[in-house]
Structures are given as structure tokens and as C-alpha cells.
Amino acid sequence: MxxxxxxxxxxxxxxxxxxxxxxGDLITDASYIGGKEVQLFSESFGAYCGGxxxxxxxxxxxxxxxxxxxxxxGPGDEVITVPFTFIATTEAITHAGASxxxxxxxxxxxTMDVEELKRAVTSRTKAIIPVHLFGQPADMDPILDIAKxxxxxVVEDAAQAHGAEYKGRRVGTLGDIACFSFYPTKNLGxxxxxxxxxxxxxxxxxxxxxxxxxGRADRYFHTLEGFNSRLDALQAAVLRIKLERLDAMxxxxxxxxxxxxxxxxxxSFITPPAVASYAKHVFHLYCVESSHRDQLQAYLQDRKIGCxxxxxxxxxxxxxxxxxxxxxxGFPVSESLSERILALPMFPDMTDDDVRTVCExxxxxxxxxxx
Ligand SMILES: *Cc1c(COP(=O)(O)O)cnc(C)c1O
Numbered sequence: 001m002x003x004x005x006x007x008x009x010x011x012x013x014x015x016x017x018x019x020x021x022x023x024g025d026l027i028t029d030a031s032y033i034g035g036k037e038v039q040l041f042s043e044s045f046g047a048y049c050g051g052x053x054x055x056x057x058x059x060x061x062x063x064x065x066x067x068x069x070x071x072x073x074g075p076g077d078e079v080i081t082v083p084f085t086f087i088a089t090t091e092a093i094t095h096a097g098a099s100x101x102x103x104x105x106x107x108x109x110x111t112m113d114v115e116e117l118k119r120a121v122t123s124r125t126k127a128i129i130p131v132h133l134f135g136q137p138a139d140m141d142p143i144l145d146i147a148k149x150x151x152x153x154v155v156e157d158a159a160q161a162h163g164a165e166y167k168g169r170r171v172g173t174l175g176d177i178a179c180f181s182f183y184p185t186k187n188l189g190x191x192x193x194x195x196x197x198x199x200x201x202x203x204x205x206x207x208x209x210x211x212x213x214x215g216r217a218d219r220y221f222h223t224l225e226g227f228n229s230r231l232d233a234l235q236a237a238v239l240r241i242k243l244e245r246l247d248a249m250x251x252x253x254x255x256x257x258x259x260x261x262x263x264x265x266x267x268s269f270i271t272p273p274a275v276a277s278y279a280k281h282v283f284h285l286y287c288v289e290s291s292h293r294d295q296l297q298a299y300l301q302d303r304k305i306g307c308x309x310x311x312x313x314x315x316x317x318x319x320x321x322x323x324x325x326x327x328x329x330g331f332p333v334s335e336s337l338s339e340r341i342l343a344l345p346m347f348p349d350m351t352d353d354d355v356r357t358v359c360e361x362x363x364x365x366x367x368x369x370x371x
Contacts, residue, residue: 048172050174066197078099084333250282260344316331
């Protein structure tokens with residue numbers, strides 16, 4: 001039996017019929033941009049994320065760019081983040097006009113290493129972007145302490161962590177502003193692109209909203225040059241309906257993770273992901289580590305079990321960042337993870353049979369002895 005890595009089709013008949021109806025209504029009303037659906041979703045998503053307010057946007061990359069710009073970050077400023085993330089995190093720093101400063105990740109949690117962060121702050125540093133990678137929050141308290149002491153902004157990259165918790169509080173309202181993506185594969189996914197920022201600060205959100213809508217204060221009165229970055233009404237309707245089931249979906253992901261963990265108890269060649277004591281992990285991805293990663297990947301592929309490497313090349317070694325002049329060896333944890341990590345099938349609609357098939361394969365894996 002084959003098991004896909006991911007399946008984003010809508011399997012729940014109730015959700016499907018509600019989405020069909022909502023889209024039908026929007027087509028009838030021809031309200032494609034803005035309007036009630038966008039307002040409703042933005043209110044419910046902000047409330048969901050620890051009672052913050054939300055501004056919806058065209059995608060998660062824009063959320064990061066506009067968040068930095070709204071905080072006044074630009075040329076001459078430095079923003080600290082990790083090299084073990086998706087490139088959107090650092091693209092945003094560059095597009096805001098600031099420069100990237102990397103700190104390595106913690107080898108257990110794969111999120112920002114706090115000791116490294118302390119050493120990396122300079123007089124030009126203006127903000128820190130911790131990434132809640134694979135669904136696990138970064139260790140926010142020490143990061144917030146450092147930020148407070150050095151007067152830095154904290155921008156959460158929560159694109160992979162809708163509903164994850166840090167010490168019982170949902171991500172999204174832990175720092176100054178948080179950035180979300182609703183790309184179809186994310187824990188809360190649209191039927192196309194989508195994004196949002198969440199914050200407790202009305203002032204910062206008003207700036208993001210203005211930047212996202214051509215710097216408009218009024219229809220044809222522009223106080224600055226902005227962008228066109230809107231979430232359309234069709235996506236907002238889909239997201240509003242799917243948000244109601246996000247907690248149930250995340251619970252199912254956590255249950256699948258628990259089952260994988262059990263299958264790995266006596267498997268000495270594969271290490272399951274560590275969950276920090278402070279974290280409620282929502283398993284956007286379930287990534288194992290193995291010294292025999294490539295063999296494990298080929299083995300699973302032979303058995304028609306989907307898997308993938310996130311991320312095969314840490315950002316500091318990407319050709320796009322050759323200009324930074326960073327060498328292999330600079331961020332050893334990220335480098336080693338990129339050679340050891342493998343993501344297993346993980347999506348809420350996986351059947352128990354799917355999960356069992358993966359578990360049986362994991363138990364039976366043993367690397368060929370190479371002479
Ligand atoms: C998906 C993702 C983004 C970007 O979101 P888009 O909606 O694809 O632009 C940013 N950061 C991380 C960590 C992501 O996984």
C-alpha cells in the first residue's frame with residue numbers, strides 16, 4: 001500500500017459542502033476583494049491567536065516583509081534569524097532593505113539557539129525573527145528577555161505553527177508581531193496563497209494594513225507608497241470554515257506523531273523529533289534524524305511511502321546568499337541537520353492504515369552495511 005507524503009484534498013463532506021456554499025454565495029454577490037468574509041476571518045483568526053488583532057495579506061512572505069517595514073526596519077539595520085528555515089524568512093529581511101545576521105539552531109528543537117543569539121546582537125541589530133519550525137515554537141522567553149534588554153523587536157515567523165503553544169500560550173501574540181502563511185500545505189491552508197500578521201499593537205497593524213493597500217489613507221489619498229497585498233474573499237471564506245477545525249486537525253497530527261514515536265522506540269537508526277518541555281508541537285512536519293538518511297529515504301521510496309528533506313541546504317550555503325561570504329562550518333547544527341533530517345508523511349486526513357504502513361516500515365528499517 002502506498003502512502004502519500006501529503007494530501008491537501010478536502011475529505012470532510014461537511015466542510016466541503018460549506019465551502020461550496022460560501023464560494024457560491026461570493027460568486028453570486030461578486031464580492032471578490034475585501035468585504036464581510038475577510039473581516040470575519042481576520043477577527044476570528046486574531047482571537048484564535050491569543051486574543052490579538054489580525055491583518056490578512058496575500059501570502060506569508062508579504063506578511064514578513066510588511067511586518068519589518070511597519071516596524072521601521074530598513075537600510076543600515078540588521079535582523080537576526082536562523083539559517084535553518086525556508087528562504088522567505090530571509091528574503092523579507094533583504095526586501096525590507098536590512099541585512100541578514102544568522103545564528104544557528106538548537107540541535108534538539110531546531111529553533112533559534114538562545115546562547116548564539118546573545119553573542120550575535122550588535123549595535124545595528126533592530127529585530128529578531130525566531131522561526132517556529134515544523135510546528136514547534138522557538139524558546140520565546142529568553143529571546144524576549146534579550147530583545148527587551150537590547151531594545152529589539154521580535155517578529156515571530158509562525159508560518160508553520162498555527163495553533164502551536166509556548167508555555168500554554170498560542171503563538172501569534174508572543175512577540176511584537178507574528179507572521180502566518182496560509183499556503184495550502186500549512187496547518188491552516190487556503191485554496192491558493194494567503195497570509196496574515198497578528199499583533200496586540202493596533203499601531204503596528206495599522207501600518208501593515210496601510211502598506212498592504214497602496215499606502216492609502218483614503219481611496220485616492222496616499223500617505224506613502226505601499227504594495228498590493230490583499231487576501232481575497234474566496235480564500236478568506238475557505239479559511240474561516242477551516243479555522244473551526246484547526247484544533248481537531250492539529251490534534252490528529254499530534255496523535256499520528258505519538259504513534260510514530262512509539263514505532264521508533266526500539267529503532268536505533270532513527271531518532272524521533274524532540275518536543276521541548278515548554279511546547280505544544282503541532283507537527284506541521286514530523287522530521288526524524290538518521291545518520292543513514294539517504295538510505296532511509298530510498299528505503300521508504302521503494303515502499304511507496306512519501307518523504308522529503310526539509311531543508312537540504314541551509315540558507316547560508318545557498319547560491320542566493322553567496323554575497324554574504326559565509327562558509328561551510330559556520331553554522332554546524334544547521335549543516336548537520338540538513339544531512340540527517342527526513343520528514344515522514346504527516347497530514348490530518350491520513351488513515352490509520354496509512355499510519356500503520358509507515359510504522360511497520362520504520363520498525364523494519366536497517367541500513368545496509370557498507371564495506
Ligand atoms: C511557508 C513559509 C513562509 C512563506 O509563506 P508563503 O505564504 O509561502 O509566502 C515563511 N516562512 C516559513 C518558515 C514558511 O514555512
